[in-house]
Amino acid sequence: MFKKLTKFNLQRTTRQAYGFYISYVFLGFLLATLVGIIFAKNTDFAVSAVTVVVVIYATIIYALIVFQKKLLSFQKITVSFVYILLGALTAYLTYSGGLIFSFIIVSYFSTLEDKSSL
Numbered sequence: 001m002f003k004k005l006t007k008f009n010l011q012r013t014t015r016q017a018y019g020f021y022i023s024y025v026f027l028g029f030l031l032a033t034l035v036g037i038i039f040a041k042n043t044d045f046a047v048s049a050v051t052v053v054v055v056i057y058a059t060i061i062y063a064l065i066v067f068q069k070k071l072l073s074f075q076k077i078t079v080s081f082v083y084i085l086l087g088a089l090t091a092y093l094t095y096s097g098g099l100i101f102s103f104i105i106v107s108y109f110s111t112l113e114d115k116s117s118l
Contacts, residue, residue, distance in 0.1 A: 008061075009068040012110045021107040028057050028099040051095060058094040058102045062087050065106065070115040 001019035004010055012020060032050045039046035066072060066087065072080040086105055093102035 008064045008110070009114045010110070011113050014111065017107045017111050020110050021103050024061060024106070025099050025103050028054055028103070031057055032099075054099060055091050055094045058099060058106065059087065059091045061103075062090045062106050062109065065109045068114075069109075069112060071109075071112065073115075 001015055002023060003016075003019075005020060005023055010016075032054050035050050035053045036046050039049050066083055071083050086109075090102045090105050093105070
């Protein structure tokens with residue numbers, strides 16, 4: 001369940017995707033807590049900094065999965081456009097709802113087949 005978490009091009013089973021989800025959401029919460037502690041003197045700035053860092057974190061994890069699985073291609077431009085839109089949706093969900101909602105999309109993408117071997 002928690003094996004090979006940093007191997008982003010791995011096609012995960014549903015159980016592995018749950019482990020991926022739990023571990024990366026927990027890591028995101030730790031990152032947000034660390035940023036919040038660093039900027040704790042100014043509460044408004046701390047909230048803004050945490051939001052920005054968490055949005056960047058979720059988007060980077062999403063991009064790592066999409067690029068390492070080679071899901072974007074010029075031959076299938078409409079499918080690639082959908083993946084880009086889902087990346088934007090991930091960033092928006094992170095901004096508006098937090099990591100819990102956005103990492104559902106990211107975990108789903110971890111279950112897709114790796115296109116780099118094809």
